[in-house]
Every structure is written in structure tokens, then in C-alpha cells.
Amino acid sequence: MSAKYPVIAVTGSSGAGTTTVKNAFQHIFFRERINPLIIEGDSYHRYDRAAMKQAIADYAAKGKQISHFGPEANHFDTLAHTFKQYGETGKCQRRYYLHSDEEAAEHNARLHTTLKPGQFTPWEDITEQTDLLFYEGLHGGAKDGNVDVSKFVDLLVGVVPIVNLEWIQKIHRDNAQRGYSADAIVDTILRRMDDYVHFITPQFSRTDINFQRVPTVDTSNPFIARDIPTPDESFIVIRFRKPQNVDFPYLLNMIKDSFMSRPNTIVVPGGKMGFAMEMVLNPIIRELIEKKTKG
Numbered sequence: 001m002s003a004k005y006p007v008i009a010v011t012g013s014s015g016a017g018t019t020t021v022k023n024a025f026q027h028i029f030f031r032e033r034i035n036p037l038i039i040e041g042d043s044y045h046r047y048d049r050a051a052m053k054q055a056i057a058d059y060a061a062k063g064k065q066i067s068h069f070g071p072e073a074n075h076f077d078t079l080a081h082t083f084k085q086y087g088e089t090g091k092c093q094r095r096y097y098l099h100s101d102e103e104a105a106e107h108n109a110r111l112h113t114t115l116k117p118g119q120f121t122p123w124e125d126i127t128e129q130t131d132l133l134f135y136e137g138l139h140g141g142a143k144d145g146n147v148d149v150s151k152f153v154d155l156l157v158g159v160v161p162i163v164n165l166e167w168i169q170k171i172h173r174d175n176a177q178r179g180y181s182a183d184a185i186v187d188t189i190l191r192r193m194d195d196y197v198h199f200i201t202p203q204f205s206r207t208d209i210n211f212q213r214v215p216t217v218d219t220s221n222p223f224i225a226r227d228i229p230t231p232d233e234s235f236i237v238i239r240f241r242k243p244q245n246v247d248f249p250y251l252l253n254m255i256k257d258s259f260m261s262r263p264n265t266i267v268v269p270g271g272k273m274g275f276a277m278e279m280v281l282n283p284i285i286r287e288l289i290e291k292k293t294k295g
Contacts, residue, residue, distance in 0.1 A: 005090040006132040006288045007083045007152060008036075009140025011203050012159035013069070013166060013196070021159050021211065022136050024277035028285050029134075037086070037130040041137010042097035044079045046072070049118025056191075067188075070195030071144040079139060083152035086133045096121045131289065141203035150206045155284060158207035165215050165229065167222040186223065209280065212237040213270065234270030237261070238280060246280075254279055 010021045029036055045068060047055050052073065059066040066072045086092040098104045098117050107121050108114060115121060141150040141158070150156055161169065167189060174180040174188075204210055213236055215229035240246050243264035251266055252258050255276050258268040268276045 003291045003294075005087050006154040006292060007087055007135070008132060008155045008157070008285075008288075009083075009135040009149075009153045010157045010159060011041075011138065011140035011142075011207070013138060013200055020274055021157060021277055024274055024281060025134060025285075027278055028282050031282075032286060032289065034131045034285070034289060035129075036132050036134040037092075037094075037126060037128075039082065039094060039133060039135045039137075040096065041079075041135065041139060042099070043095045043120065044075045044082075044137070044139070045097060045120075046074055048097075048120055065191050065194060067192040067195045069138065069192045069200050071142075071147075071199065074139060074142075076139060076142050076144050076147045076149060079142070080147055080149045080152060083133070083135075083149065087152055087154075090130065092126055092133070093123045094126055095123045131292065138200065139203070141206040142199055143202065143206075144199065150203070154288060156203075156207045156209075157281070158204040158210040158212075160204055160210065161213040162215070162219075164219040164222045165213060165234075168219060168225045168228055171222065171225070172228050182223070208241050210237075210239045211273070211277065212239070213273070231270035231273060236268045236270055236273045236276060237265060238268065238276065239265045251276075251279060 008025070010025070012021075025036075028034070045052070052068075055066055055073065059072075068074070082092045082094075096103070096107060098107060098115055098119055098121065100117050104115055104117050104119075111121060113121070135153075139149060140153060141156050143150060160166070170189065171182065171185050174185045175182070180188075213234050215234045217229050217233050219225060219229065239262075241264075248260060248266060252260070255266075255268050255272055258266055258272070258276070261267050
């Protein structure tokens with residue numbers, strides 16, 4: 001962990017709501033005039049899109065499973081090294097995973113390459129001066145054997161809906177945006193389950209703050225849900241690892257209809273999620289930058 005070169009990681013599975021947290025951080029960075037180095041979690045996958053399909057088939061032929069949730073399909077060691085190197089020097093390497101034609105076109109123009117969606121850009125040295133590293137992805141708090149990504153993070157934020165809601169969001173997204181069938185989506189959920197239990201959920205016991213979305217409508221069978229519960233049909237449960245550092249009376253006063261459920265937990269209406277995140281995170285980021293300046 002570093003006072004001079006802070007590392008912030010937002011961790012949560014795909015569709016969990018990490019984008020909302022990323023937007024909250026972007027607003028804070030803009031207001032506080034912070035220049036972040038942004039690292040994307042997908043860039044630490046071990047395989048590109050075509051190679052991952054082959055790896056899934058190869059593992060299945062051996063009666064085994066592989067998923068983007070687990071260590072077999074990711075470079076946990078490289079991610080830990082990136083955080084450690086940045087914390088020590090303020091420099092590191094970065095690459096991008098190309099999700100779409102638009103991203104491929106952008107980076108091909110920049111790098112003079114002919115890469116396609118589903119491939120990685122080459123690793124590049126980051127030489128620009130930045131104020132902190134900001135990571136958003138699946139494994140900001142991952143641990144596997146002797147590799148512990150979380151120990152190099154100064155602020156670890158978890159974003160996790162209850163699991164039925166997470167499945168509903170994945171089913172709707174993969175069907176609408178990627179055209180996957182219901183059976184294919186369920187197969188993916190089942191294939192990922194072991195890695196989810198062993199490498200995704202344990203991270204939320206290492207986080208400094210968790211934001212968990214809990215719907216107030218029936219999600220007991222996520223596989224037949226017709227729509228995704230809206231923010232107004234949800235509560236956000238915010239749990240702090242160190243509640244003694246939190247001004248709960250201030251948050252309760254500022255966030256309408258919020259309440260305490262435990263000494264380390266505040267609950268806010270789902271529609272207030274983005275606002276609550278900024279209220280909670282802004283003073284923490286400001287404190288990190290003040291320590292950086294003094295250091």
C-alpha cells in the first residue's frame with residue numbers, strides 16, 4: 001500500500017453495477033482535479049476471445065471447467081505486480097481488451113495495428129504523471145495461493161447485488177446485447193459457479209466498503225424474471241470495514257430516507273445509489289490525495 005501513489009480498486013462481477021461506481025469516481029476525480037491512471041480488469045484475462053473458447057472446450061474434454069472468474073483464465077500475478085509497481089513508483093504497464101469494433105478502431109488508429117474485437121493491445125509503458133491508479137473489474141481483491149492482489153490496494157470497493165439479481169441482470173444483458181439463448185446463459189452461470197464461490201465472493205470480505213443492491217420485489221426465480229428490478233424497487237446496503245472513520249449522522253442527514261441497520265451499515269434507497277456513493281467516497285479520496293501531497 002502506498003501513500004504517495006494510491007491504488008483504488010472497484011471489484012464486482014459483470015453486470016453487478018460497477019459502472020455506477022465508476023461514474024461516481026469520475027465525478028469525484030473531476031471535482032477534485034485528480035488525474036487517474038485507469039486500468040481495466042478485462043486486460044488481465046489470460047486468453048483472448050478465440051483462445052478462451054478453445055480453452056473452455058479443452059477443459060470440458062477433460063471433465064473440468066474454466067471461467068473468467070477463476071485463476072486459470074486470468075493473470076492474478078500480473079495484476080498484483082501492476083498494483084505493487086504503481087504503488088512504489090507511480091509507473092506500470094497497461095494493455096486493453098478490445099470489446100467492440102469501435103474500441104478496435106480507436107486503438108488501431110493509435111497503435112497502427114489491425115487488431116480485432118476480442119483481442120488484446122500490446123503492453124505499453126505508462127510514463128505520464130498521474131495522481132492515483134483506478135482499477136475496475138472482477139479481481140481487485142483477488143487471492144490465490146501466494147498471490148494476493150488486495151494487499152497492494154489502498155481503497156478496495158465492492159459492488160455486489162444479491163445473487164438472484166445478479167443472475168437476472170446477466171440473463172437480460174446477454175440475451176439483449178449478445179443474442180445468447182437462455183440455455184447458453186444458464187450453462188455459463190453453472191460453469192462459473194465454482195470460481196464464483198472461491199474467487200469472487202471472498203473478495204467482499206476484504207473490501208473497505210461494500211455496496212450491495214437488494215431488490216424489494218420477488219426475484220426468487222431469476223430464470224423466469226421478465227424484467228430487471230429498477231433502482232426505485234431496490235435498497236443499497238453499504239457496509240464499512242472501519243465504521244469508526246465514518247460520519248454516519250452526516251450521511252443520514254444528507255441522504256433522505258436512509259437508516260442504519262447495523263453499527264457498520266447504512267441502507268439507502270436504490271434511486272440514491274450514485275449520490276450516496278459520492279457522499280461516501282469523496283472524503284476518502286480527498287484524504288488519500290492529502291496524504292499523497294504530504295508524503
